[in-house]
Amino acid sequence: MDRFVFLVGGGVARGTVLALFALSLVLIWRAARIVNFAAGAMAVVAAYVAVGVAQATGGWWWGALAGVVAGGLLGAAVERGLMRYATTPLGGVILAIGLVMVLQSALGIVAGPQHVPVAPPVSDQPWSLGGVPVGSPYDVLVVAVALGLMLGLRLLFTRTTLGLRLRASAFAPEVSRLLGVRVARMRTVAWALASAVAALAALLLLPTELGLNPHATDVLFVLAFTVAVVGGLDSPGGALVGGIGVGVLMSLVTGYLGAGVTPIAVLALLVVVLLVRPQGLVAGVEARRA
C-alpha cells in the first residue's frame, strides 16, 4: 500500500508534465490540423537554451524564462518558415520529421551526445508521512506550475479578445477572415504559444530524467502523443485527464512490472484506445478525419 501511494504520487506529477506537453499538441492540432511531430525536438532546442542561460546567470528561473521565450520564437519561426509549405496532412508530418532530423543532428554536432545533468530548483527528496514517502517539493512545484499554466491558458482562450480570435480562426477560418481576424497571424500565435508550453513541459521533466541530450524528449513525445489520443486531440480537458491517467498507469507499470515493460504498456494502451474509441475517451464531438 505504501508503495502504491508513492507510485501514484510520482505518477500524478509526471502525468501533469505529460498533460502539459499533450496540451501543446492539442493547441497546434486545433489551430492548424497538424500533429506536430517535431514538438519534442523543438522543446529540446529550447531546453538547451534554458540550461545555457541558467549556467551563465546561475538562476534556474532565468533559464526557464529564456527557454520558454526561445520555444515560443522557434514555434513562430517553424510555422512561418516551414509549415506554410505543408499542403496535405501527410506533407505536414513529413516536413516535421525532416525538422526533427535537422534539429537533433545539429544539436548532436554542436552540443555532443553526452547527458547534461539538470538540477531541480527545489529539493526532489520526498517528504515522509508516517514513514511513507509521499511526493517531493519538486513534485508539488511541477503540479502547481502545470495546473497554473493550464488555468491561465483557459482564461486566455475564454476571457480575452486574443483567445476569441484564436478560437474563431481555428474553427471557422473563412468567416473569421471576413470579419477581419488575421487568421494567418493567429496560426503563428498558436504555434508560438504551443511551443512555449512544450518547452516548459520539457524543462519540468528534465530534472527527473537522466539529463539533457539531443534525444531527451523522444519518449516524452511518444507518451504525450498517446495522452493526446487517449484524451482526444481536440480536447484540452482530455489532455489533462489523459495525462494524469497515463502518468499514473506508467508509474504503476514501472513500479510493479519494471521499467522495461513501460513502452509495451504505452503501445498496448494506444492500440486499444485507437481500436475501441478512436475519437478519444473524453472528446466525442466529431469523427476524426485528416
Next chain:
Amino acid sequence: MRLLPTAGPARVLVVALLGTLGVIAGTFALDPYRNYQLALVAAYLCATAGLTVLVGLSGQLSLGHSALMAAGGYGYALTASALADAPGVARVLAGLVGAVMVSGAVGLLLGLAGARLHGPYLAGLTLTLVVALPAVASTVPGLGGDQGVRAPLERVPDALDRVIALEQWHAWVATAVAAAVLGTLHVLARGRTGLRMRAVRDDATAAALAGIAPDRTKVLAFVVASTAAGLGGAVLVLVTQSVTPGGYGLATSLLLLVAVVVGGLGSLAGAAVGAVLVVLLPWLVATLVDALPVPDELAQRLDGNLALLVFGLALVVLMAAAPAGVVGTWRAARARRTARRTAGTDPSTSAHHEGSHR
C-alpha cells in the same frame, strides 16, 4: 523490333530475371566490400520499395518500417537457427519464409488498426511501435534482449566455392530477393490493386461507391509493404548474421522515409535511388570526415550526425520545393520537353507518366 513480351507479368518476369543476371554479372567487377554494400542496398531497397507503395499509392504513413524490418529479421534468424543442420540454400529459403510470415503477421495487425485510422494517428502508432521495439525484444522470451538473435553464417555453395567469395554470394542472394520483391510490387502497383489503392487514397467514399472495399485495400497495402520490409530485414540478417533491436531504431525508420521522399513517393525507381543514398551517403560522409583535418572529438560528433543533417535538410527542402522527388521531377521535366516537341499532337504519353507516378 520487340525482343521482350510487350506487357503483363511475363514482361516483368523477364525484366527481373535479366536485371538480376546483369547485377550478378556486375558483382564480379566489385571488391568484397562493394559487394557487401550492394547486398545492403538490395536489403534496404526491399524496405523502401514497400514503403513507397504504402505511402505513395495507399496514402498511409508508416514511421515504424524499421520495426517491420526487424520483425522479418527475427523471423529469419529464428527459423534459420532452428534449421542449423539443414543444407544452406534450403535454410535460406526457409528463413525467408519465416521472415515473410512474421512480418506479414505484424503488418496485418498494424494494417487492421491503420484501416480505421487517418494520417497522424497511424504515424503515431507506428512511431510508438519503433520506440517499444527494444522493450519487446527484452520482454518476449527467445528474442534475446539487447543482444538479439544470431543467425548461422551462410557459406558459398560447394559448386561455386572456387568461383566466388562469401560477400559476392550474399550479394547474389540479396539481389535475387530484391528482384522478386520489386517485380511483385511492380505488378501489384501497375495492376488492379494499385488502381484500387490510388482510388482509396484520393477519395475513400468515391472508391467505396465504385465497388472497392477501402478497408481491405488499405490492409492489403500494409501487409504487402510490411512483407517487403520483412524480406529486407531477412537479407540484412543474412549478410550481418545477427539481428538486434538497436540496429532498427527510430533513426533507421526515418532514413527509410527520407529515401522514399527523396526518390519520389510511389515510384519504385525512386525507391532504388533512395536505397542507394541510404547506404552510400553515411559511408561517403564518414569517409569525408575521416579525410578532413578535424579534432577527434568533433569528428566523433560529426560521425552519424552529419549524414542525418544532410538527410533532414534534403527531406525538408524536397518536400517544400519538389514533392514529386528526384525521379518524379525528372519525369515531369522530360514529359514537358516531350510535350513541347510534339506540340500537343500526342499528349497521352506525358499524361500517362504524370498520372501513374504520384
